[in-house]
Amino acid sequence: MNCEVCHLKELEVELFEIPEVLRCILHTIIFHRALGPIRPKDIDSELFEITYVQCGDAEIERKIDEKIDEFIGRAEKHPNRKSQICLSFYEVKQKLATWFTNKIERLCWEQWYINLNVVHSKTHSSKSHHTKVVVEPREITSEERAMSRAALERALRDVLFQIIKFVDEKKEHIPAIPKESITFPYEIRSSWDSSSGMDMFKRMLQTGHPSMLS
Template identity: 65%
Template sequence: MNCEVCHLKELEVEAVEIPEVLRCILHTILFHRALGLVRPNDVDSELFDITYVQCGDADLEKNIEEKIDQFIAWVEKHPNKKSQICLSFFEKKNKQATWFSNKIERLYWEQWFIYMNVVSPKSYMGKHHHAKARTDSVESTDVSTPRHASLETSLREVLFQIIKFVNEKKDHIPPVPILDCVSFPYEITLPSASDSSFGMDMIKRMLQTGHPTMLG
């Protein structure tokens, strides 16, 4: 199985901007790879002059918010460092049974790498602030600065990059599974406690599930 990989443009963000940036990107990718069982929901970003679309699925939205919280917790422990998040789509296959196990194999067919350079972490980035306190988040961010305007432009470029990729890369998409869900099986992989372990985690996962052919 071929695995298409998309490396999105790196974004320079302040900590308070992380949740909204990730919502825009993750929801856009998942919406464009949705299975058709969605009720599209247009969302106006509260930090940027950008509208993106959600699938309208509560479980999916909850999972994204949990991953954002986990990523923010990582950023708090690793300030002023570049990081990456990987959104992977996969098929589930029954692996050949052995005398001691009958495992489900994950065959990855698409991966999206989100790159962030988090600068000037703020004390208001903690979970207490992030827990849906979006109004406070907006008030804490100066949306008139040239840096914020540059981020908005770059975020738009990333969203267009996503749309271009999904329109051009279609042959690798597996048959639609007969499932009562809005998305193909997916996972969101975050940096681990160790700075260098993200890559090793991905390598180990590939070794465990069968290494797909990577296409640029």
């Protein structure tokens, strides 16, 4: 099966910005791969001048929020580090394994890699009387905060346009629609997960820096 892969533009975020950024991206992808019937729900971001659409399904919202909470919990333990979240859509097939049992096979047909550079608030460097550089945290100004927020908002908009372009151009690989389902089966994993982390690392070694869509 042909598996299409999209590496989204890397975003530099602080911990408190992660929930809004990931909700916006994950819900946008899943909405554009949703089946029916759904009840589209417009959501105004709490941090950005951006409105995105959810499927209006409580189970999807619960699963996304659960994965975001897991990601933040691990990011807090590993500050100032790049990481990935992979959203995979797959098809479930049954294969006859023996005379008595059936083997269920998951065939991945699309993967989305969300690339984040998680940083802490800005710091400044000063020299002590021993001329050793000491990094001390400081409160960033409201002007710096506004500029940083505006830059992230622009980058997030670019990612959303990248998603829309991809779903408009890539359609031939989509499998037959499963019955009685709001979305195609999907899985969300991060580079913090032990199994998927190694797969992501191997993929980066093989392909180099993730390619970007123009």
